[in-house]
Amino acid sequence: MLKLLALHTLAGQVRLGIASLVASGLLLSFLGLNGFQQANLALDNANLADNLSASLDASLRGVGEVILTEGSKSSRESTTGALKEIDRLMPLARKALPELEKTARDWPAQQVLINKILQQKRPSVENDETVLAFGKLSGNVAELVRAAQHIAKNAKIHSRQEIQDVLLVLISGAVVFVALSILAGVLLLRSLQTSLGGDPKAVLRVVQRVAAGEFTSNIETRTGDNSSLLAEAGKMQAVLLGFQQAQSTMAQQHQAGAIDAVMPVSELPGSYGVMAQSINLLVKEHLDVQFRLVSLIDEYAQGNFASEMEELPGLKRRVTETAREARQKLADAAQAAIINVRIKNALDKCATNVMIADAQNQIVYMNE
Numbered sequence: 001m002l003k004l005l006a007l008h009t010l011a012g013q014v015r016l017g018i019a020s021l022v023a024s025g026l027l028l029s030f031l032g033l034n035g036f037q038q039a040n041l042a043l044d045n046a047n048l049a050d051n052l053s054a055s056l057d058a059s060l061r062g063v064g065e066v067i068l069t070e071g072s073k074s075s076r077e078s079t080t081g082a083l084k085e086i087d088r089l090m091p092l093a094r095k096a097l098p099e100l101e102k103t104a105r106d107w108p109a110q111q112v113l114i115n116k117i118l119q120q121k122r123p124s125v126e127n128d129e130t131v132l133a134f135g136k137l138s139g140n141v142a143e144l145v146r147a148a149q150h151i152a153k154n155a156k157i158h159s160r161q162e163i164q165d166v167l168l169v170l171i172s173g174a175v176v177f178v179a180l181s182i183l184a185g186v187l188l189l190r191s192l193q194t195s196l197g198g199d200p201k202a203v204l205r206v207v208q209r210v211a212a213g214e215f216t217s218n219i220e221t222r223t224g225d226n227s228s229l230l231a232e233a234g235k236m237q238a239v240l241l242g243f244q245q246a247q248s249t250m251a252q253q254h255q256a257g258a259i260d261a262v263m264p265v266s267e268l269p270g271s272y273g274v275m276a277q278s279i280n281l282l283v284k285e286h287l288d289v290q291f292r293l294v295s296l297i298d299e300y301a302q303g304n305f306a307s308e309m310e311e312l313p314g315l316k317r318r319v320t321e322t323a324r325e326a327r328q329k330l331a332d333a334a335q336a337a338i339i340n341v342r343i344k345n346a347l348d349k350c351a352t353n354v355m356i357a358d359a360q361n362q363i364v365y366m367n368e
Helices: 002-068 073-096 098-118 128-196 200-211 229-255 270-301 314-348
Strands: 355-357 363-366
Touching (some): 002 128, 098 128, 128 229, 270 314
Antiparallel strands (some): 355 363
16 A cells, blocks of 8 residues: 555656646747748748749840840740749739738839730830830849849848747757756655655665564654655554554463453554454454353353253354263263262161272272
8 A cells, every 4th residue: 555655646746747848848849830830931932032033034034035036936935934923923922021012013014014025026126116115124124123032032031040049949948848857857856755755765665664564663754744655654554563562462461361351442543443343352252152161161060951052153163062062971970970879878778788899909889
């Protein structure tokens, strides 16, 4: 029972320590995961801005090739592909990066200039209108490209900062986690020692001695300690020692003739008092049989054979049989004695001399 109590106490302390460490680990994991998500989001935004910048630049270069090649099919297809990619990226970038709002607003006007050039059958550098439109387009698109590149650069910086922050949180969290683990271990050990009442190995030795039946160990507890495992072991040892001493005292009293001595039930707590009461009842049952046998023998000795031993169960039936055999033999002896007295009286009054000798020729009777 003491070992179970120790294990229960230890399990409670361990559960508390593990719960604290798990909570710290979960918090650290949450902070790290959230930081990495923010860093990934910033990196995705940087890539989005980079891709948009590249597509804007590709559209401008495509228009330039269209003009230089006087509207070749390949240059037109290249430019059209860049425009489609811009149409795909612009809404995403506008939603993810509020800084690109101005770029998104300015782009439709540039797209009109590009379409105007693409709609010409043979755009050429010799066409003043085409050159003018491309010059205006080049300045505007270049500005959009620089804006997108600037935003991409800032997003990358933000992503790196987020990663650095995450690493700082993880390192700080790891330090805190280790510190909490050490603190939890110290508190757990201290709490365990308080619950056990001392060093676990020393307490275990005390419990083992008590379990082995050694009730004379000197168990020292801290001042005011009334509830630790060591204190409870001391109480148990005191109760067991008291029970043992009560048994020994009763045995000594019985050996000295005080067969009515019993164990002090009221001085023993709980089940120990119940066990003492059971021992007292067992001794009483044996004494009752002995006193009943003595009473019957006394009656038989006085020639009163009216009573006989009651039927006793089990092995005690041997007492019943022996008592009844003794009653029968004593009754037969008493009857024979009466007959002998009558014969002796008759011989004493006989006129003829009578002498009786035994097998060794010793005279055992001679009448008057």
